[in-house]
Amino acid sequence: MLRSLLTTFVLAALHGASLVSAQNAGPAGCVSFDIQWNLLAFGFNGKDYNAGTQDTWASGAATDITTTGRPPFDHLNTTCYLSQFTNAIYFINADKANPSAIYIYDATAKSWSMQQVVQGGFDPSDFDAILDHDTNVFYSYSGGEMYSLDMALLKSANSTAIPWVDVQEPDLSIDSTDPATVKVPGANTDGYKPVLALAQNHVHFIGVPGIPSGSAKIFVIHFSYMQPAPQSYGANAFPTSHGRAASFFLDQGVQQEFAFIPDDGSATYVVSVETNTTKTLTGPPQQDPWASYSASTSALVQLTTAGEVAFLPYDPKTTVNGGTWTKVSKLPAAAFSSSQGTATSSGNGPRATEGSSGNSTNGSNNQTGGANTLELGMALLTGSALSMIGLFAL
Ligand SMILES: *[C@@H]1O[C@H](CO)[C@@H](O)[C@H](O)[C@H]1NC(C)=O
Ligand SMILES: *[C@@H]1O[C@H](CO)[C@@H](O)[C@H](O)[C@H]1NC(C)=O
Ligand SMILES: *[C@@H]1O[C@H](CO)[C@@H](O)[C@H](O)[C@H]1NC(C)=O
Ligand SMILES: *[C@@H]1O[C@H](CO)[C@@H](O)[C@H](O)[C@H]1NC(C)=O
Ligand SMILES: *[C@@H]1O[C@H](CO)[C@@H](O)[C@H](O)[C@H]1NC(C)=O
């Protein structure tokens, strides 16, 4: 309720009467990157665009990459995720007629396909998700449960539907020292509006009620293990609130940092899971709680519900705080109109625009064994070397 009031206010303030109505949903379109870090924009007034690399965003026109097989982008709350190993981008909630389908854009072949999904208990109108870097498996939180969906190394759809598998009812309890609250399935999940963020193959649950600011509950993917104690990310604490998250890629290997933008847009927090510290950068230009975000190796990009794209440059080594957001003038403003975006029944919830990327266009990263095998195989291993071994070990 508070959120929709806030949204109403923000949208009214920014755009007057130009919008059809106040939204309680994210854009019916999405921005992401390919593995050369070209900025790709999808569902912009019925078209898709390649805006090129960051050094070119200030001028010129983006390349129209609209082609057949694309989803209609007629569904609000569209989310997208870069699979770095395959140079593919996966889309959830891009097609009203197929609300549970995952669309795949092969950024190398520039072609589309639609992957059928066995929805199970996963609710595409209410979830948040990340795409794990090393396993190429989605992890989502929906209705108090965690689900996974194994994309294998798909660049185009498999004719066999892929299931959302129930992983566990996560323990989001606060006090790990109290035996009564440790590893209690479902603890503290009531009413939790998920914000999932990915780094080092760890799923971070942000904004868990009662968790100290600057902390997150962590699910360790390779062990399928929820850490009982929240992890602190230092004194420069981000608030315990709902928001959005996006992971910064590296050219190779798993992401080590993610950005968290609380719904009020007051700041952009960048969390390093290597140093357990947080940087405070400038908040986005439009304080839109329904905006979506994507990140490359060197920029965080915001797509607002009003269809505007802006970016904040980021260098893991030299950026310490602050920073300046700039509009990506190369992209047209998208109008996510009611005809494009008024969903009838489903949609999807707060989401993290995550993805992953390594350097495996040459197919050396073979993980046909799939995540389950991987996790079983890894279950006896310990230590952080695990994430480096990742799928290369198989
Ligand atoms: C498609 O899915 C089936 C069933 O999971 C699997 O056996 C097959 O290898 C998959 N094919 C491709 C090309 O991934
Ligand atoms: C990725 O692989 C390509 C081709 O093998 C190579 O040219 C490029 O330098 C690699 N990038 C990185 C970051 O290793
Ligand atoms: C970060 O925190 C984890 C868990 O508390 C700890 O194991 C790790 O050593 C810390 N890393 C640094 C660099 O302090
Ligand atoms: C968008 O997601 C929000 C949050 O989960 C949900 O309340 C809303 O119904 C969704 N809207 C649509 C049109 O799917
Ligand atoms: C293939 O990828 C691996 C790992 O990313 C790399 O070591 C190797 O040099 C690559 N081979 C070619 C031909 O690009």
Ligand SMILES: *[C@@H]1O[C@H](CO)[C@@H](O)[C@H](O)[C@H]1NC(C)=O
């Ligand atoms: C990947 O590994 C599987 C099983 O280990 C093997 O059957 C398959 O041929 C491999 N694929 C590639 C492209 O190396």
